[in-house]
Amino acid sequence: MALLELNRVSKRFGGLLAVNQVSFSINEGVVAFIVGPNGAGKTTLFNLIAGVFHPDEGNIHFASKEISQLSPDRAVHLGIGRTFQIVRPLRNLSVLENTMLGAFLHTRSPAKAAEEAEKVLRFLQMGNAMHLPARGLSLPMLKRLEIARALATRPKLILLDEVVAGLSTSEALALAELLRRLPEWGISAVAGVEHVMQVVMRMADRVIVLDHGTMIGEGTPQEMVRKPEVIEAYLGSKYKELGL
C-alpha cells in the first residue's frame, strides 16, 4: 500500500519552476532515495511533503489523507518526520533537550520525553554527548542530532535530507549502517536525498532521479545507474569514477 503519494506536484518560486509535475509513490517498507544535481528541487520536494511549502499544482496524499495544504506541525502529527539539509539545532539547548523536543510529540512529561530521547541518542551512538549544548557540536554530530530529533517523534515516514553530506566516507557508511536499522523504530518508509552514491546504492530500494525539477527516472538503484539519461544528467563521470 502506498504510504506517500505525489500526484503531478508542481512548485514555482517566482519565475522558477522548482518542482515540475512530479508523481511518485512510496510504499510501506520501502527506502526511496531522490538523487539529482544541485538545485534539482530535492529539498523543495521534501518541503512540499513536510508542509513547509504547498504545491501550486497537484496533490500529495499520506496514509490516504490529502496533505497538500497541511502546516508543518500538523504533518508531524500525522507521522512525517524530517531533517534539515542545513542543520537547524536548538543551539542553546543540550543534545538531550533537542531530542526531547521530538519526544514531546507523544508525552507531556519531561521525564518520559527524556527517557525516550535517551534511547534514541544511544541508538545513534550519541549517549556520551547527551548533556553537551548543541552549539558546540561538530558537523557529524549535528547531522546525527537532526536524525535524533526527527526519530524521537516516532514518524511513519522519515525524510532525510543529505544526512551524510559533509561526512567522511567512513562516517557516512557507518551512519548508513545505522539507518538500515530504522524499521526497529517503527518507521515504515524512508525518503532520502543523498549525493554519496555508495550510500544510495547500499540503502535504497528505489531511486527517483530529479533534474531541473522534473523526474527523469525511477527504479532500482541498479537500473538507475545504467540509464543513459540519468548518467548524462547527473552521475556521469562521478559514476564511472566510483566504478559501480
Added chain:
Amino acid sequence: MRRAQLLIAILFLILGLAAPLVVRSDYLFQVLFRVFLFAALGLAWNLVGGYAGQLSLGHAAYFGAGAYGLAVFSKAGIHPWLALLLGVLLAVLFAALIGGVSFRLRGPYFTLATIAFAEVLRVAAKNLAAVTGGDVGLQVPGLFVKSSGRSLYLAAVLLTAVALCITAWVSRSKFGYYLMAIREDEDTALSVGVNATRCKLRALLISAALTALGGGLYGSLFLFIVPDQVLSIDISSEMAIVAMLGGAGTFLGPLIGSVILESAAELLKNIFHEAHLLIYGLLIVLVVLFLPEGIAGTLAHRLRRKSAIAAPPFKAPGPVSS
C-alpha cells in the same frame, strides 16, 4: 543548580515579606514596591521575551489595561477588586488581538508591531476623554483602605511570588520546552510538531494577565493615571530591560535585574537629579554590549564551563563495525 535558584527565590520572597517589620519610612516602601513590582513585571515579560524569545516592546498595553481597567470600571461603580479583575480580562483580550496579529511576524517586525499597538492604545486613551479622562488623567481607587502603602507593597511581593511560581512551572514543563524551541529556531520547532502560534499566544495571555495586575497595583499606589505614564514605551522598555539585564530566559534573571536596576535608578536620581536618565541609558548600553546573556545567564555559563572542564572530554563515536 535548579534547587539553588529556587532557594534564592524563596529567600528573596521571605525577605520581602519580612521587610515591613523593620522598614518604617514611606519613601523606602515606595522604592521596595518598585523593586518587587518590576521583578513581577520582568518575570511576566520574560515568559514571552525570554523563554519564547519574542522581543515585545509593547507590554505597556497590558500594564495600562490593568491600570485603566481598575480606574474606569470602579468609576462606573464596580468594586475595585472586581474592577481590577475586569482590567486583567481587558488586558488578556488585548493580548489575544495583538498577539493574533503580531505573532504572524518574526524578529524586528514583531517588535515594531508590538510598539505600534501600544502606541495606538496610548493615543486612543488620550483622545477618548469621556472614558479615560484623556490627558487630564483619571483617578484610581485605592485597593486597600488601611495602611495602603504597606499593603500595596505586600501585594507586589505576592505578585512576584505568583510570577515566580508560574515561571518555575513553565521552565520545567513541555510548554516551557516548546517556548524555548520557538526561541531557538521556529522552523525546527514546527518540524517536531510545535504549534508555534498557539504556544506564543498562550505565553502572551499569561504574561498580559500578570502585567495587568502589576498595572493595577501601580495605579492604585499613585491614585492617579495619565496615558503618557501607564501606556508609555518607558514602561514597556523598563520591563524588557529588567529581564534582559538579569538574564532573559532565566528563572532568577528578572529578580536580579529589578533589584539592581530599580535601586540604581533610585540612587542615581538622588545623586544626579536630571542626569540620571542619561546614566541609566549608558548602563543599558554597557549591559547589552558586555553582558548579552544578562547577569544570571553569564553566571550560569561560567559555572557550566567550570563543570565541563572537570568532566572527561567527549569522544565522537567511531564507525560501527558491520
